[in-house]
Amino acid sequence: MDISINTTSLPHLDPDASLVFYRDVLGFEVRGDVGQGTMRWITVGPADQPGVSILLTPPAADPGITEAERRTISEMMAKGTFGWILLATRDLDATFAKVKDADAEVVQEPTEQPYGIRDCAFRDPAGNLIRIQEVR
16 A cells, blocks of 8 residues: 555644744745635645644634533543644754744653653643654
8 A cells, every 4th residue: 555644634723823823933835725714624734744744723614523522622622631632853952943033832841751752832722732753
C-alpha cells in the first residue's frame, strides 16, 4: 500500500484568532478559507510540505452530532482536552520564544523528556494542545 498523511483536523472557536496563530505565529501558509463567520473551514500547512495540512474546523458543524455531544465537545475544548497535534522544529528554543512572545498560553517550557525527546507545549486560541518537539 502507498498511504500518506494528507490532512488532520483541529477545532476552532474563533477563525480569525486561529488564522493569526497558525499563519502569523507558526508561519504556516493558508491553503484554503471557506465559509463565513464562525462557520469557516481554514486549511493551513508548512510551505515546504505542500502535501500535509491542518484543517481548522467549526467543532460542532457535523449535523449528526447531538446537542449533548456538542456540550461535551465544548466542555472538553474549554479544558484543552479535545484536540492536539505534535509538530517538530530544528530550533526549539527560537520557536518557543516566538510563540511565547505572541502571548500563546504556555503549557510546558522546553524540557528534556526521560523518553529521549526535547519538547514544549502551548495551547492555540481554541485550547488545542500544540506540542513541538526538537528534531535532532
